[in-house]
Amino acid sequence: MMRFFRFVKTYFALIVVLMVFLWAAGAILMYRNRETPPGATVLRIGHWQLEASVRDAINVMAAEYRKTHPNVYVVQDAIPESVYGQWASTQLMGGTAPDMVQVGSMLPANIWISYFNRYFISLSRDVNRPNPYNKGTELEDTSLRQTYKDGMRTSYVDEMQEYMSVPLSQFGVRIFYNKDLLKKLTGRDESPHEYREFLAVCKEIASHKDEKGNNYIPIAGSQYHFGMWEPMLCDPLTFGAVRKADFNRDAFVGNDELYVAIKTGLLDFQFPPFKAKFKMLREISDYFQTGYTGLSRDDAVFLFAQQKAVFMTTGTWDARSLQKQAEGQFEVGVMDFPLPAKTDPYYGPLVEGPNYERPGGGFQFGIIRTSQHPDIALDFLLFMASQKQNEELNRIIGWIPSILGTKIDPLLQAFAPHLEGVYGAFPIWLGGETGVKWLQLYSLYQINRISYDDMFKEFEPFYKEQGLKDFLEQQRDWRRGMHQNERLLAGIRAKALSSTGSDAGSAWVKYRALTKDRQIWSELTHSRQMKLIEKGPDSRIGPYEYSPEVLEKIKKRLKENPEPQKSS
Numbered sequence: 001m002m003r004f005f006r007f008v009k010t011y012f013a014l015i016v017v018l019m020v021f022l023w024a025a026g027a028i029l030m031y032r033n034r035e036t037p038p039g040a041t042v043l044r045i046g047h048w049q050l051e052a053s054v055r056d057a058i059n060v061m062a063a064e065y066r067k068t069h070p071n072v073y074v075v076q077d078a079i080p081e082s083v084y085g086q087w088a089s090t091q092l093m094g095g096t097a098p099d100m101v102q103v104g105s106m107l108p109a110n111i112w113i114s115y116f117n118r119y120f121i122s123l124s125r126d127v128n129r130p131n132p133y134n135k136g137t138e139l140e141d142t143s144l145r146q147t148y149k150d151g152m153r154t155s156y157v158d159e160m161q162e163y164m165s166v167p168l169s170q171f172g173v174r175i176f177y178n179k180d181l182l183k184k185l186t187g188r189d190e191s192p193h194e195y196r197e198f199l200a201v202c203k204e205i206a207s208h209k210d211e212k213g214n215n216y217i218p219i220a221g222s223q224y225h226f227g228m229w230e231p232m233l234c235d236p237l238t239f240g241a242v243r244k245a246d247f248n249r250d251a252f253v254g255n256d257e258l259y260v261a262i263k264t265g266l267l268d269f270q271f272p273p274f275k276a277k278f279k280m281l282r283e284i285s286d287y288f289q290t291g292y293t294g295l296s297r298d299d300a301v302f303l304f305a306q307q308k309a310v311f312m313t314t315g316t317w318d319a320r321s322l323q324k325q326a327e328g329q330f331e332v333g334v335m336d337f338p339l340p341a342k343t344d345p346y347y348g349p350l351v352e353g354p355n356y357e358r359p360g361g362g363f364q365f366g367i368i369r370t371s372q373h374p375d376i377a378l379d380f381l382l383f384m385a386s387q388k389q390n391e392e393l394n395r396i397i398g399w400i401p402s403i404l405g406t407k408i409d410p411l412l413q414a415f416a417p418h419l420e421g422v423y424g425a426f427p428i429w430l431g432g433e434t435g436v437k438w439l440q441l442y443s444l445y446q447i448n449r450i451s452y453d454d455m456f457k458e459f460e461p462f463y464k465e466q467g468l469k470d471f472l473e474q475q476r477d478w479r480r481g482m483h484q485n486e487r488l489l490a491g492i493r494a495k496a497l498s499s500t501g502s503d504a505g506s507a508w509v510k511y512r513a514l515t516k517d518r519q520i521w522s523e524l525t526h527s528r529q530m531k532l533i534e535k536g537p538d539s540r541i542g543p544y545e546y547s548p549e550v551l552e553k554i555k556k557r558l559k560e561n562p563e564p565q566k567s568s
């Protein structure tokens with residue numbers, strides 16, 4: 001007996017942990033047994049959407065699917081965002097993952113790519129076939145890929161040249177506002193559409209006090225919400241850097257290209273578009289509540305729901321919950337981000353268009369190789385991706401359907417993406433010590449403890465010198481990746497050599513595309529960048545700019561050879 005008590009005392013903590021684990025495992029098994037009858041085919045689907053409407057919508061889809069597949073039951077594993085990445089990694093590596101797993105932002109892109117390679121089934125063959133559940137609609141004979149509003153672009157993994165997931169929804173970010181409070185404080189029936197007008201409205205709101213003597217807050221903010229104002233409103237002002245730093249001419253500025261442009265003097269942080277971005281950030285964040293950088297997403301939502309703030313930016317994923325919180329209290333409106341007018345004395349010359357929003361599907365699910373029912377899992381995803389069911393799924397959740405010809409909630413009409421516009425060209429993040437330095441100074445700028453000039457007076461020399469180490473480390477990482485690419489290419493080449501007909505042609509196309517994009521082109525880009533750093537640019541002219549001499553020649557030629565008038 002004494003030995004028993006001594007054993008319990010020594011291993012008490014371990015025994016408690018083991019008992020809790022066994023209790024949790026038993027509870028999960030009992031819950032799943034209640035969900036499914038004996039002998040049923042069980043499909044597990046894992047996701048991080050804890051909103052009740054999401055789980056309700058999937059349950060409705062499962063019930064509808066069971067009308068034609070009576071023995072198939074769907075069990076959801078809804079995991080909190082904060083631990084989803086660890087949970088997915090553990091489940092995949094341990095071979096215990098659900099049949100269908102939501103993929104996306106909860107893990108870095110490079111981690112998902114490695115997981116796709118190891119644990120997921122490719123869907124490339126299936127996306128070019130019609131979705132059988134679209135029978136009787138205008139999409140009946142259309143390939144699955146072409147039934148999507150974005151052509152199923154987000155499910156295509158460039159690094160693998162494969163389609164790896166089935167998206168079910170589309171998302172967008174806009175500004176939500178309290179219509180009743182806006183009317184009460186400003187007398188306006190409509191939201192402001194122009195940037196200066198928006199600032200004037202915010203100023204007027206801030207001048208009013210509630211019944212307790214507290215000032216109303218124009219914009220409910222937090223660190224989470226700040227991250228939406230920056231890319232949606234401010235970043236497009238930096239588009240002009242594309243003309244100076246897009247060395248590989250792919251229409252985007254990478255963080256390596258921006259570093260080379262700054263290092264070689266083609267750009268500096270006094271570049272007017274860069275200064276304009278941070279000036280706008282300051283003007284907007286001055287209307288957030290005090291201490292917003294230390295507040296959470298829920299803190300801002302609470303202010304908005306309590307009618308202490310008029311505006312708040314968030315995405316379609318919050319639309320339904322905000323509607324429910326406001327129900328019976330106030331009316332929620334949605335507005336676009338207010339763009340400065342072309343006549344604006346400061347921003348006007350720098351505004352080249354609205355923010356370009358690449359339409360893309362979200363709420364994506366991949367199928368696991370260890371699934372005991374991969375064909376049924378795919379069939380269920382196709383069922384939810386059909387025109388009728390995708391519309392119903394998203395109606396219940398309050399999101400935007402991803403399939404053509406579907407109807408959306410009137411509140412979400414304002415989320416229609418801008419298909420023409422510009423995008424940001426200020427990818428300052430290099431990682432390493434420069435990344436740490438940037439976060440420190442940027443945090444001070446956000447709370448108005450440091451000016452723009454002082455911030456970059458300290459950051460620019462550090463970025464140029466220390467950034468070289470981080471830049472070269474980035475280049476070495478890409479080089480290391482080339483060895484992995486070679487192993488992948490060897491497998492594709494072997495498949496191409498052993499295949500016949502259309503399969504062989506497809507494999508060779510993939511082999512050539514990957515070799516060009518990931519092995520040859522990246523090496524040429526690296527060599528050019530190193531040459532620019534070591535020897536400097538041949539001139540101060542960027543890749544899309546013309547020298548004054550060339551511009552003068554063009555003007556002269558146009559005068560000598562004017563464009564002929566078109567006959568009516």
